[in-house]
Amino acid sequence: MASSETPHRGKSRAAQKGPPMSPLEKRAVSGLSFIYVARMLGLFMLMPVLALDNDQLRYSTPLLLGLAIGIYGLAQAALQFPFGVASDRFGRKRVLVFGILIFVLGSLLGAVTHNIWGIILARLLQGAGAVSSVLLATAGDLTGEQHRTKAMAAIGGSIAIAYVLGMALGPVFYGVWGLTGVFLVAAALGVLALFPLWKVIPPIPHNHQQRMGSWRDALRMFKHPPVLTASIGIFILQMVLGASFVVLSPELVNAMHIPDAAVWEVYLPVMLLSVAGMLYPVIYAERHKQHGQMLVFSGLAIAAGALIMGLLAGRFWPVAIGAVIFFVGYNIASAILPSMMSRSTKPEQRGAASGVYSLMQFLGIFVGGVVGGWGLGMAGEKGVFYILAVVGLLLALQSWNGKRVALLLKPDYSQKL
DSSP states (O other), rough: OHHHHHHEEEEEHHHHEEEEEEHHHHHHHHHHHHHHHHHHHHHHHHTTTTTGGGGGGGGGOOHEEEHHHHHHHHHHHHHHHHHHHHHHOOHHHHHHHHHHHHHHHHHHHHHOOOOOHHHHHHHHHHHHHHHHHHHHHHHTSSOOGGHHHHHHHHHHHHHHHHHHHHHHHHHHHHHHHHHHHHHHHHHHHHHHTTTTHHSOOOOOGGGGGGOOOOEEEEEEGGGHHHHHHHHHHHHHHHHHHHHHHHHHHHHHHHTTTTTTTTTHHHHHHHHHHHHHHHHHHHHHHHHOOHHHHHHHHHHHHHHHHHHHHTTTOOOOOHHHHHHHHHHHHHHHHHHHHHHHHSSSSOOOGGGHHHHHHHHHHHHHHHHHHHHHHHHHHHHHHHHHHHHHHHHHOOOOOOHHHHHHHHHHHHHTGGGGG
């Protein structure tokens, strides 16, 4: 019995593996990943340092600080879906260029303003360059079905790289040039993100440019169960991220007894350890199809890390360990959710589906920033950490429903709709 099953399994695995990516597919994935890294690095670098400059910004209050941190997420949320649908109709590259230029404009505005309202407007413009959904749709256009999950995983990995680099490099640039310098670096990264569109990414076939038949077809993605489930998960996860940056950098500075400019010395090892800690759970989830269980674990890790930092605030090792646990949980979920999302839609739904997912992703950041700022004003830093613990538990509870999570793991699910 065993001997008769072995060859069948071997053939099945070989068939699933298929041919390697073509040179054009590799160019597409590398170019799109670079755009993701450049653009998201410009956004992530600002997250840990905005709170450090709070005392130098005129008219600033805790609530307005939270708004400045999270406002780009509101703009992203509002425009991801329209950008995704527009790219279905007018072409991916045109919409990408337009969005990146808006991001550069916002970064330049942030470099020349010195009050909280100017920073809020700058962050709003940065977020208005809402091209994440277009990038995901372009990746789908330029890769074959057998390589799409690998392409999405590579792009998801590039976002993780941008996140780690942003957490580490933002405080470094802040220490040298201040907040103005961080905004200028973000603008330069935006300009660099334009070059792969001409030099690296292959032309997109015309028949891939107009897939969604109508706005009514596009709006159906809001009711598509796998898209809805993944979108709720990413909303909760990014809400955690947005709220954390209201208090995390100041708490690390206080607990480690270091100047603001040296906060990168803490962020870098915390980020590296958290990335190392997320590798095994993510690999385990992929190998054993335990994505739902790992998402539950990630929510519990976020809650545990936040609770440790809240209960033991001001103490060196507890805060450091709590931060590592917190970001291990965040990184696990941020790696699993996009991978699951990439398996759930038909090709002609890609721009709209990516728009829904990205909308909820950035709306979560906005809500998290505002909630974090409100919590800081009402209950102080410890109160915000307790809020983060509750939100982490919400992610675990949302992921507990195995039937909804299982929908995302069926490669043929979208074909039944």
